[in-house]
Amino acid sequence: MGEFLATNELHILRWLHIVAMVYWLGGEWGVFQTSYKVVNHKLPLEERARHMSTAYRIDIMARTGIISLLPLGLHMGYLWGVQPLGGGWLVAMWLLWVVWMVITWGAFANRTNELGNKLALVEDWTRYPLIPILIISALSSLMGNGPFAAGEGQMWFSAKILTYGLALIIGVILRIIMHEWRKIFPILAQGPNAELEAKLDKSIQLGRNVAYLYWVLILTTAFFGAVKPF
Template identity: 50%
Template sequence: MSVQQEQDRVMELLGMYLDEHLVLRWLHIIAMAYWLGGEWGVFNAARNIARPDLPLDERLRHMETAYRIDILARTGIILLLPLGLHMGNNLGVQPLGGPWLVGMWIFVAGWLSLTLTAFFQRGSDLGILLTKLDEAIRYFVIPALFITGVYSLVTGGPFTAHWYAAKATLFSGLLIIGLILRFVMRDWVTDFRKLVSGGPNAAIEQKMASAMAFSRKLAYFYWAGIITMAFLGTVKPI
């Protein structure tokens, strides 16, 4: 192969990389937008869920709205994992590529399918079971991200860029907050089923009001963390 042919081949491969990376970046931006915007939508839709002065049917409609908005945020969160790892490999800041990345995409496809099925089965016993399985996956993903991120910040590897390691560590913390908020949403289903079948219940109403007040405070940290994560990925200050 001549020098010119080698140069042409390099340019061709570079063009393929740039095209792929730009598409991944585009998808990453969309996922982040749905995550941040979706959480804001859920926050506002949920304001009337814990109001005992409203008719039960109206509160249920607000809960349905919150769930329909939340599924976009959940989808964005899950997709950020393989998108971020794939882009990190393209940029050379994390070494896990090739078959490992393919396996990650397959794993996430299964995870996302589980989440979507739980959404469509919401309100049923099967939906609650699938939601718990969705949550259980996070029990493995969160520690893996946190340990790898902190280890990379301290030692410089395997995430070789500090901004990338910090972003992964922060992402694991935000997943914890998201998990707590999803516990609240799962409990809504159980609590409303009890209200529908058993009528007014002061203890359940108090439980929902307390959970809602706690979730609102937690949401502010959630939004701040998402914005910070976007800043780290865009500006790369460290």
């Protein structure tokens, strides 16, 4: 088994990377479509709440894909020779991934109680330092200053990191919108509230507007990884 994994390490990582990308793109489309039911004022609140629960169940797979893409991409980047951090750094990266997954799935499993709120807040904060690190590293590398390789046929990796980092910004916006849903629905359960319904409409309109850019960034990230155009 060890020999098989060593021989096929890159192929296995590529396969997992494809699966993670599929869950990311497909999951975001599922949440987008479900959102139409969540904000439909003509539906009973109980049905809208069920659709919101479905959206969260779809979203956790998308988030799993998003989180997994980073260590998978960096690991493959090391094997391809386009990023220099390997060895103990890769081990530490995968250990951090395990912690990140525990927090993410813990927030999902406890999304109806206070523990889930705290874990969701921690998960949100993981992105705030990560996003500028990714974007700055990518831009620096594209200008030839590292840390990623910038030789002929290698700059696609930095471009991919850049679009991934930009997509994470959109992801944060969409997460804030879903947090807002979770706060609004318990209040709506107490009775009709036109002000909150209007707030829902505004938040979902914002989400739909940025979702189109989100898909463009996701597809562009996949394009750079698959085609490696420069």
